[in-house]
Amino acid sequence: MDLSFLRLPTELKIEILSNLDAISLIRSAMVCKDLHKTCLSSSLLAYTTQLHLNGLKDAGTGAPYPHLLQELLCYRRTWMSVNSITFQWLLSNNSRTHDLVGGVYANKTMDGIEIVPISTNPTDAAQNRIVRGLGGIVVAQLGVDPMQDLLVLLEGGGPRTPQNDGRFMRVHVHSMADGGCHPRALHSPLQLPIPRSRSEMIEFNIHNALCIAGDIVAICFDVIWSGTLTKTRAIIWDWTTSELIMDSVIAFYGSLLPTRFGFGLLDSLSFYVTSTQESGSIRFYKLVGSRRSAIHIATFHLPSVVRDAGVINISSSAGPIEVSAIPGASFMVNDDDRLHAFTLDYTSYPYPGSTSLSLFVHQHVFTSFFPEHVSPNHQPLEIKWERWGPANTAFIHPHAIPFEDSSRSYIHGQRVVCQGKSVVSAYSNIRASKSFRLLDFSLAAVVAVSGALRSTPTASPLPSSSSSYRSTWALFSSRKIEASQVPIFREDVETRLPFVSCTRDVGAEGTFRGYMIHVDGIVGYKV
Incomplete structure (x- = not known):
């Protein structure tokens, strides 16, 4: 470290350091005591590093940095204190036709689509339910983007095409506010003809892959002929212009993709x-x-x-x-x-x-x-x-680690929630549990738990440690799948991405078929 830089006034050092990215700031604070003190004295530098450690970015509110830093630290402490995490439950149908994005839960019901704003107060959420009719649409999958007032419905089966007796894959683009066609959508529904093969019947098997990214909606589905031959197809549309951007049948033509x-x-x-x-x-x-x-x-x-x-x-x-x-x-x-x-x-x-x-x-x-x-x-x-x-x-x-199946998990950012120990109901044949398991892959959580295990609390801009983390969180660093025990791989497979995990019992609230996670907490859904 250049000594001439260290002799500069603190205000000037902060101004210079503010041009560094978060990783460079953290490295500087860890190798130089003087820069560590400088980072501690600046809410801007501490906020920048904390955003990185938590896998977040600033939303551009323009609020003062001391306020933003305190809000971020409070947010992290809540997620690290397992019993402080907001938990609420909702009823869901016996399918996976639901979504949780931006604090809004959408679920297919017998009457239509139920839109539930999730808040930290469950009674508020219960009072703000909005149900929209579907006009006869059979919904196979749905997706929402509340920030765009967007509700996307994938129609199951689809009507037959007039030319070759195939079927249309149809996607309806609605407004969450009034249930009508979204004002930014040039056409709705978006549709793509799927031809039949050798006069055999067509069925669609929809994957859990209805993805929304800005003006893009992507769908992955299986086309099944007579229940035997199955081919996967992926479609990407610009839902605002109705442009078909990518069709895997064309994009991957001639490739060796299975x-x-x-x-x-x-x-x-x-x-x-x-x-x-x-x-x-x-x-x-x-x-x-x-x-x-x-x-x-x-x-x-x-x-x-x-x-x-x-x-x-x-x-x-x-x-x-x-x-x-x-x-x-x-x-x-x-x-x-x-x-x-x-x-x-x-x-x-x-x-x-x-x-x-x-x-x-x-x-x-x-x-x-x-x-x-x-x-x-x-x-x-x-x-x-x-x-x-x-x-x-x-x-x-x-x-x-004691969690059952990542395919039944739900992810938000760097956190994963899934069922804890579950059992299959003798009445409904549905796997359900009275606990959820939370996995956190953020650097903030890993450093906090590892510091607690070493009994060496760390100071900001790195996360602080608490002795309570030792009893609630387990740290996983290096893992090895030995070829001698799992006769699959040629050699032992060792991976070193660290994460922490904990379990919370919610049995007092009932038994849950699954769990979802959003920025403010966990949602359990019952059938």
Whole structure:
């Protein structure tokens, strides 16, 4: 460190340091006592580092930095104190046709779509229910974006096409306020003809992949002919102009992508598909140019499997993409720090059944490998597992930590909520539980819990530690899936992305089929 810089007045040092990014600030504070004191004395610098540690970004309210810092620290303390986390419950139908974005819960009911503003006071939420009629639409999946007053309904089955007796895939774009066609939508519904094959019947099986990112709505679904032949198809529309931006049948024509794949959005210009070929991979595409052509930019390979093993399915999930902040919010999720969860199902001969593993990774791990500029003739990068996986992911065997299935989890930012120990009801055949498990992959939570375990509290701008964290949170750092115990991989698979986990009993409120998470708390839903 240049001594001449350290001799500068504190006000001038703060002004200079404010031009650094959060990572550089944290590194400076950790290696130099003088800069550590400087960061402590500035609410701006402390707020900048705390945003990064919590995976958030400023919402641009213009509030004074001391106020923003205190609000952010209070927010973090609430999430670290398990019993202080707001919990409320709602009734849901016996399906997955619901969504929770921006503090608004939407659920399909017998009468239509129920819109419930979630607040910290459950009685307020109960008084603000709005139910909209559907006009005869059979809803297979739905999505909401309250910041855009947007309600997207995916019609199940769809009407038959007049030319070849196929079916239309139809997406209805509504306003949450009045239930009518959204004022920014040029046409509604959006529709795409799906032709029949060899005069066989068509069915749609909708994945949990109706994604909204600004003006983009993306859908992933299976087309089933006569209940036997199944092909996955992904569609991306600009819902404001009705432009069909990407159709996987055209975009992936001639590629080696399997007939079935998983799908997800990074943002309005980037998406990925999963492949079960060889040892499995995740392929990333970017929409480039005025025509927004889908260009394959990189393939991230998963750990190598033995000869008699293989990947039979890869599904994925991530939290909602919030283009703008909730009204009145001081901060929001930083897209680059969003967490993506992949559930990988493996089979290995001659062992019966399959093994399900969960893989968690931050979005910035993928984007850090992306080229700054992508041309139409770009050659995709091949990223081997050893380059990206061990240091940056959490590969979890279900027996390693006590949660049951990441495919039944819900994500917001860097937090994951899922069922605790669950049982299957003898009456409804529905798996339900009286507790939820919370996983937190934020640096703020990891540093706080690790500091408590070492009994060495840390000072701001790093998170403070509390002895109570030791009894409520468990820290997971390095994990190893040994090839000798799981006969799938060629070598031991070790991953080192740290996270913390805790469980909260909510049995006094009843039994819950599932849990969802939003910026202010946890929602349990009953059937």
